[in-house]
Amino acid sequence: MTALLTYCTNLFNNYEEVVAVILFSIGFCILLFSRNLIKKVVGLDIMDTGVFLLLASRGYIEGRSVPIIVDGVTSMENYINPIPAGLVLTGIVVSVSVSALMLSLTVRIYRTYRTLDVDALYMMMSVSKGGKR
Amino acid sequence: MLDKPKLDPEFSSIWTLWKNGQIDLTGSLRSPGHQDPASVKSVEKYRPRRDRSAFSHYVQKSNHLYNILATVLCVFFACLMLMTVANLPLYGDPNAPTVNEVAERYVEKGTEETGAVNTVAGMILDYRAFDTLGESFVLFTSVCAVTILMNLSSKRQHVKHTKESINYADDMIVRGVCRFLVPLIMVFGIYILLNGHLSPGGGFSGGAVLGAGLIIYAMVWGEEQASRIISARLIKTVVLCSLGFYCVAKSYSFFTGANHLHSIISPGTPGRILSAGLILPLNVAVGFVVCCTMYSFYMFFRRGKL
Amino acid sequence: MSFVQNFPFFSIILSLLCAVISFFLGARWAKRLTLFLLTSSIVLQSCILSFCFRNHISYAYMMGHYSAPWGNEIAAGILEPLFALLFAVVMLCSVLGGMHRMEQDVFPGKQNFYWIMVDLAHVSLMALCYTNDIFTGYVFIEICTIASCALLSIRESGRSLLAAVRYMIFALVGSGLFLIGVIFTYSVTGQLLFPQLYEAIGKLWAAGTYRFSMTVAIGLMVVGLAIKSGMFPFHFWMPDTYGRATPASSGILSGVVSKGYIFLLIKIIYRVIGIDIFTASGVQTLLLLFGIAGMIVGSVSAIFAKRLTTMVAFSSVAQIGYIYMGLGMGTQAALVAVFFQIFSHALTKPMLFLSAFQLSHASGGRQDFHSLHGAGHRHPVAGCTFTVGALSMVGIPIFAGFIPKLYFATSAFGLGWKTWPVLAALAISTILNVMYFLYTTILIWIPEEEGTHAHIRVKPQAGTVFPAVLLAGFNLLVGLQSAGLTTLFTQGMDLFCQ
């Protein structure tokens, strides 16, 4: 019982991470259940932002400010952890390049098959099996 | 596709009908009443060879199974992650394991060692520069991949009438606003780019803002006009020079660092615009790469060439 | 510090520079530049390998002026340059072998992009081999993913585009999970470099705090990389990806890209987590079970495949299953077997793909088994290399594929309850392998008297068949001279597993 209580308190305290995990799961659900390719790409992006929120919230420290040293105060006591911010910056750029690539694939697939419905695409894939290359 | 009731009602209706198990997907795709003619033609082209009803039955069955499995997977995964989050160090805790000697050195000695007032810029362009080098190459890779996929010079993919019905440059409000807005955005982008080591920002944000400014310019005054000013060759040259400079500059610093040689790059006086050693030129190089990448994404998606 | 120790860094920077310069060049010069890059990379890796082997050292190389917990690092011992060498050799061979076909498949204006992508795939593999920093690993995983997607979709046929979308979705979920695993690890340890992580995780595990998070983090990292390398329940992207690309890309994707992820996974298991903690976390047993399932499911799917390349691609699922089974066994002897399996698979699969495409070219471009009757007589060299590959995959002695099976079987004893499943899986999988590979081999050698393609005789071009023959030679070399490699592996592991 106390263990459960600790769990709930921890969850309540880590609300930012909880939201990040929920966002990741929603993105994952869109990816799994949506049949439109464009929506799948949106789902991927939401998944990525969830991950970034998780990472950035790990670096935040209550009551401290952004790590830009202006007044010559160099003590760690005043600033948040700069590492997660740098990593997320990398991640955001990776995410935009990946979504551009996915969208260009989407356009090409629509040009060839005239549909974005993955089930229809899958069906065409299966039924044209076994023939010529 | 969205404003016209061509495809979209189709998605919903097939979806709902299918959920209730009333629809044979193959049939609905082929029936001309539901789908636009183009798609019917393409389905006809990929004519199934085995028995259609048996096949659609199979698809339906596997789809039910897939839905159940995917739901289970999602729920399991979400629960697992929530449990893990409950077991992590607390949010905003100053004594968390992440606040250790690494972060302390970045903050406390960063200004002195790299010359950058903005600790994040100092960290990504000096302490962990190899990551950032990789990151700019992610952008380069993806711009090459998009070129492969979207370049119109390839076989049989000419879009015939791309003529726009709306010419934004003739619209007084749009033109008037953009005449003020575009230079403003560009100046802001350059400011972010050049002040990356002093204030929030840096190569990636500044480059993205610059790219957005160029995109607005191309959108309003037309792609031809934009491509006259920023030609494909110019973009290629800028990308080549920036990435080449980045590689060479960083490999100098990696080489001297690893071999414990003396490096001629000094951090300078922190707080000045011309300080922080390589960080300012690297920010400019990264900014150019990001700007060109964003602009070429736009041009490839818009008209299939630079 | 000796000058040779700079070479890992040189090979990375050189390929980055080559990629950037190729952006400005035409297809012909880009091709020359890439071939030069791959050759020089082979030379560089050999130098590092001989240096490390002679001095029996492993070292960390600072990328910048800041030492371990603050700056980025790369590390090299014996295993890292050995695998980098393998990857460079296999890439060079598959690129050379598939070059002619690639020039037909790819639109001429886009061929220089193909070479850029080969360069970028090369740099990401080198970085995955040498990296000593987990986040650098993530960045280069992404480069590898995008480059492989481009290598796959550059053929621009409808099916390869669909395969590319499927590949991308699986790969992106994989890298997302990997990144979450990295974040969890970082937030309980506060480190990103391998040696510091190893220390911190060891301390945490001994203290017993955050044990659940750590287990989940290990699981997520392993699952992320497993999805990307095609472990059994996540193998759906594999057949189309390998079967529909142009042969050079098939060779690169199946031979080296998936092995790059697996090598990073091995590094993470042994140098970040530590094998004891990995065993204790229970993820190891899961790997064993999924590996065994993959061995059987992959072979069964290959039996029912209707196209030659699809069959070869499904057999990759089974071969990757062997690797994961070995990782699941968790002993040093099993790790040696895993390394042999990586070697034999990386040398055999591109050869099989190259010869399969040549055989189908000799059968009028068709890939169904009916048309392939007697293809070996129409293109004897490709027939021979295909036979060598098939025999190696089945595990006939004197070929490379025999060694890992032997080592797996010998290392299975003394593992408690794991012994019998492993031995049974090896036996069943070998029988299944025989069923489809020997069937295909016999099929291509049965002469076809009155057929549509009986009159075709392909004159083998030296440039096209030479790489496949070279790979076959390497295959035999590994099969016959395995003692030398065993020494390298065992010495490398002493340096590798801290």
Add this chain to the structure above:
Amino acid sequence: MMTAFRIILLTALVICAVATAIVKKPMQAIIIYMAYSVIMSVIWILLESPDLAITEAAVGAGVTGILFFLTLHRINLIDKDAAHDQKQNEEQPSEKEKEETHAG
């Protein structure tokens, strides 16, 4: 106060994500996704990372959104082209028929 603001923003984020999941049209999903990105950039500021806020506002809400819209635009153009082709294909046989009847 700050915590309340933060919680409101996070709730809005989750609502946006759920809305993206349940709307039918891709266009709606994209517009909601752009709103989501803007909220995200405010959250980055609250997390004391202005670098991320600028990047997210320019990249997430700006460039990615434009790319999504352009994708939809291209898809529309492809549809129009197909319709155009078909019209031409239909017209040509009818002209031939006319000629045939004329000749007949």
